[in-house]
Amino acid sequence: MAYYRRRTLTRRGLLRRAAALAAFGPLFKSTAKASGSQTGSVNRYSAPSQLRITDIRACRVASNFDYPIIKIYTNQDVYGLGEVRDAGVEGLALVLKPHLVGRNPLDIEPNLDRIRKFANHRRTGGGYSAIDIALHDIAGKVYGVPVWRLIGSRYRDRIRIYCDTNESKDPKVYAERMRKRKEMGFTFFKMDIGPNLISDVPGALIGGVATEKGLKLYCEFIQAVRDAIGWDQPLAADHFGPLTLNDSIRYARAFEPYNLAWAEDMIQVGHLGQG
Structure with missing residues (x-):
């Protein structure tokens, strides 16, 4: 018959066990500390369901143009920034303030629909664009993720940008300005080809649209810029004026020899479907 011998706890044995438990003490302390730090890292200050827009204000950043920047304030000190596109007017965003104050900025689509x-x-x-950007800025901060994560996936972490420049009615001056942009390190360029370039030339425009004479003058500008930056550099164009579909086709054929990367917004809003 099996039996177990009764063991008596002596003073020496008691001290040995106490020493063993003391050795494990730092481990339990470290575990408790780690657990506490995880709990402390939770952002308990932000309560997304209680977040509300309290104000919208604007300022201007002075550069080559004045760029209006809006700031959407909330009741939890989380704010969002947005830019009124194309150096526009901040009032286009501020006029929307009464429709947004008191609403949850995380309801992005309902707010934009509103x-x-x-x-x-x-x-x-x-103004709509600025609000759109600022609302996404707030959402990214509240959820602790970059905005691209909110709207999809990241395909790259670097992008190539193109450089525009101030125009001139003198093709040589225009080309020189673009050449200086190339010296700054830019590798993609865009130029404005609009009626104001040739408005002083008799017979070059009819109602803001270039005649054949005007198109030849436009081509002189493109040729000068091409000679300045090289034919291996991508070049795009914009600001053509109030063109119809047929005007756009005529322009595109005239510019074809210059291998433009794109011709931007040739058909203006309001002229779609018109010949």
Whole structure:
């Protein structure tokens, strides 16, 4: 019959066990500390369901143009920044303030639906764009993720940018300005080809649209810029004026020899479907 011998706890045995428990003490202390740090890292200050827009203000950043920047304030000191596109007017965003104050900025689509009817095409939609950017900025901060994570996936962490420049009615001056942009390190360029370049030339324009004479003058500008930056550099163009579909086709054929990367917004809003 199996039996177990009764063991008597002596003073020496008691001290040995106490020493063993003392050795494990720092481990338990470290575990408790780690557990506490994890709990402390939780952002208990931000309560997304209680977040509310309290104010919208604007300022201007002075550069080559004055760029209006808006700031959406909330009741939890989380704010969002947005830019009124194309150096527009901050009032286009501030006028939307009464429709957003008191609402949760994380309800991005409902908020945008609410103000969409007060926006419009092109630059008159700059206020809407600024609100859109600022709302996403707030959401990214609240959830602790970059905005690209909110709207999809990241395909790259670097992008190539193009450089525009101030125009001139003198093709040589225009080309020199673009050449200096190349010296700054830019490798992609865009130029404005609009009626103001040739407005002083008799017979070059009819109603803001270039005649054949005007198109030849436009081509002189493109040729000068091409000679300045090289034919191996991508070059795009913009600001053509109030063109119809047929005007756009005529322009594109005239510019074809210069291998433009793109011709931007040739058909203006309001002229779609017109010949």
